[in-house]
Amino acid sequence: MSILSAFPSRVRSRIAEQRPLAPLTTLRVGGNAQFYLEARGLRDVCDALEACRAANMPLHVIGGGSNLLIADTGVPGLVLNLKQMKGVEVFGQKVLVQAGAALNTLVATCAGAGIAGPEGLAGIPGSVGGALAMNAGGRYAEIGRFVDCVTWITPENRVQYLYREEIDFQYRHSSLTRGIVLQAVIGGATGNAAQLKERARCIHAEKLAVQPYSAHSAGCAFKNPKGQSAGKLIDLAGCKGLQVGSARVSEQHGNFVVNLGGATADDVTGLMSLVKERVRTAHGVELSPEVQIWPRVAA
Ligand SMILES: Cc1cc2nc3c(=O)[nH]c(=O)nc-3n(C[C@H](O)[C@H](O)[C@H](O)COP(=O)(O)OP(=O)(O)OC[C@H]3O[C@@H](n4cnc5c(N)ncnc54)[C@H](O)[C@@H]3O)c2cc1C
Numbered sequence: 001m002s003i004l005s006a007f008p009s010r011v012r013s014r015i016a017e018q019r020p021l022a023p024l025t026t027l028r029v030g031g032n033a034q035f036y037l038e039a040r041g042l043r044d045v046c047d048a049l050e051a052c053r054a055a056n057m058p059l060h061v062i063g064g065g066s067n068l069l070i071a072d073t074g075v076p077g078l079v080l081n082l083k084q085m086k087g088v089e090v091f092g093q094k095v096l097v098q099a100g101a102a103l104n105t106l107v108a109t110c111a112g113a114g115i116a117g118p119e120g121l122a123g124i125p126g127s128v129g130g131a132l133a134m135n136a137g138g139r140y141a142e143i144g145r146f147v148d149c150v151t152w153i154t155p156e157n158r159v160q161y162l163y164r165e166e167i168d169f170q171y172r173h174s175s176l177t178r179g180i181v182l183q184a185v186i187g188g189a190t191g192n193a194a195q196l197k198e199r200a201r202c203i204h205a206e207k208l209a210v211q212p213y214s215a216h217s218a219g220c221a222f223k224n225p226k227g228q229s230a231g232k233l234i235d236l237a238g239c240k241g242l243q244v245g246s247a248r249v250s251e252q253h254g255n256f257v258v259n260l261g262g263a264t265a266d267d268v269t270g271l272m273s274l275v276k277e278r279v280r281t282a283h284g285v286e287l288s289p290e291v292q293i294w295p296r297v298a299a
Contacts, residue, residue: 003035003055003057004017004035006051006052006054006055006057007047007048007051008047008051010047011037011044011047011048011051014037014038015035015036015037015078016033016035016036016037017034017035017036018032018033018034018074019032019033019035019036019079020032021033021036021062021065021070021074021075021079022070024062024065024081025065025066025068025069025070025218026064026065026066026125026216026217026218026219027065027068027069027216027217027218027257027259027263027268027291028216028259028263029069029070029072029247029259029263029264029265029267029268030068030069030070030071030072030074030075030265030294031070031071031072031073031074031075031265032074032075033060033074033075033077033078033079034074034075034076034077034078035057035077035078035079036078036079036081037078037079037080037081038081038082038083038084039080039081039082039084039085040084040085041084041085042159042182045080045082045153045180045182046153046157046159048078048080049153049157049180050157051078052077052078053157057076057077057078058076058077058078058295059077059078059079059080060075060077060078060079060080060294061079061080061081061082061129061133061180061181062079062080062081063082063083063099063100063126063127063128063129063130063131063133064083064102064103064125064126064127064130065126066125066126066130066218066219067126067130067134067218067219067290067291067292068218068291068292068293068294069218069265069268069269069291069292069293069294070265070294071265071293071294071295072264072265072266075294075295076295080180081100082098082099082100082127082129082180082182083100083127084100085098085099085100085182085183086098086100086101086102086105087101087183088101088105088106088109090109090113093113093114093115093187093188093190094115094148094185094186094187095109095110095113095115095185095186095187096183096184096185097109097128097183097184097185097186098128098182098183099127099128099129099132099180099181099182099183099184100127100128100129101127101128102126102127102128103121103124103125103126103127103128103130103131103136103143104122104123104124104125106118106121106128106186107119107121107122107200108197108200110146110186110188110196111193111196111197111199111200112193112196112197113193114190114191114192114193114196115186115187115188115189115190115191115196116188116189116190116191116196117141117145117146117188117189117191118141118143118146118186118188119141119196119197119199119200119203120137120138120140120141120199120203121136121137121138121140121141121143122199122200122201122203122204122207123203123204123206123207123208123213124136124137124138124207125219128181128184129180129181129182131143132144132147132150132174132176132181132184133174133176133177133181134172134173134174134177134292135169135170135171135172135173135174136172138207140203142169142171143186144164144167144169144174145169146186146187146188147164147167147169147184147185147186148163148164148184148185148186148187149161149162149163149164149184149185150162150164150167150176150181150183150184150185151181151182151183151184152176152179152180152181152182153179153180153182154178154179155178155179159182171223171224172223172290210252210253211252211253211256212250212252212253212256212258215250215256215258215259216258216259216261217250217256217257217258217259218257218291219256219290219291220255220256220290220291221255221256221257221272221275221289221290221291222234222255222272222275222276222287222288222289222290223287223288223289223290225285225286225287228285229255230254230255230279230287231253231254231255232254233254233279233282233283233285233287234249234254234255234275234278234279234287235254236282236283237275237278237279237281237282237283238278238282239254239274239275239278239279240254242271242274242275242278243260243271244267244268244270244271244274245263245264245266245267245270245271246259246260246261246262246263246264246267247259247260247263247264247267247268247270247271248260248271249271249275257271257272257275269293272289275287
């Protein structure tokens with residue numbers, strides 16, 4: 001009996017087998033998802049979870065794929081995409097946003113509604129769910145700061161409502177990676193819409209100027225060690241321009257690994273290992289990956 005029989009017929013017909021994942025990531029590398037489903041709503045998410053549990057099959061949630069490195073051998077189990085769950089609604093000084101909405105849509109909505117703070121996240125690709133899971137941010141803001149509450153599915157498969165203080169937001173990590181974020185209420189201070197839009201535009205432009213934004217990458221490959229810049233350490237270790245296969249350390253920003261075209265995941269992980277080794281030798285610092293590797297492999 002096929003493993004697909006664990007899924008109710010409503011969703012079974014929409015499940016793709018051996019779906020290439022590379023096009024769903026900004027790095028554009030990696031193999032196929034064994035099974036792939038685009039959820040249309042909470043019912044699909046619950047059905048998928050239930051079926052995966054019954055079939056003892058792993059489930060992975062993909063957002064905008066902007067922080068993912070998919071192994072060349074692909075991903076066993078079900079990859080669930082929430083991009084159709086993308087509602088955004090303003091009520092007063094708050095925004096209710098679904099996990100599949102683009103982070104940049106949330107940023108623009110907040111700025112337009114005069115909600116100050118989230119404009120500091122301008123230019124970060126990906127979805128709201130991914131941003132909350134990763135506590136996305138940079139020098140101007142981190143998304144965790146603006147969270148009022150989140151609705152998620154817990155690792156025990158319960159739908160639960162969490163206030164911000166119940167969520168562990170850390171540097172490029174949050175406790176939400178253990179479950180599935182469905183939606184969030186985002187707030188901020190009261191601001192002037194025109195000024196906030198202008199600030200968002202400037203912050204986005206600043207990112208475009210210093211990062212290889214149009215190249216295929218997964219953003220910063222490594223986390224910044226405490227009090228240090230990974231990009232600077234990589235640069236000082238002489239890694240800019242280092243290449244393995246078709247993966248290269250960007251000349252523009254040392255912490256970006258770019259796919260020159262046709263790079264494999266092995267090229268990328270091989271290059272990341274080389275960079276780690278050089279930084280360890282040059283500075284005695286151990287870099288750890290920021291990019292999420294599916295399924296987990298050593299980098
Ligand atoms: C050019 C470029 C610039 C970038 N600049 C920045 C930056 O300035 N700051 C920054 O923080 N990041 C940056 N990134 C990295 C990336 O954009 C962020 O980490 C982003 O928040 C990831 O969101 P995503 O939807 O693409 O997540 P994905 O890459 O799809 O997934 C990342 C992780 O989040 C999990 N996830 C996704 N959706 C959900 C959900 N609904 N519930 C639970 N878990 C979920 C996934 O399972 C995975 O573990 C950059 C990337 C690129 C390509």
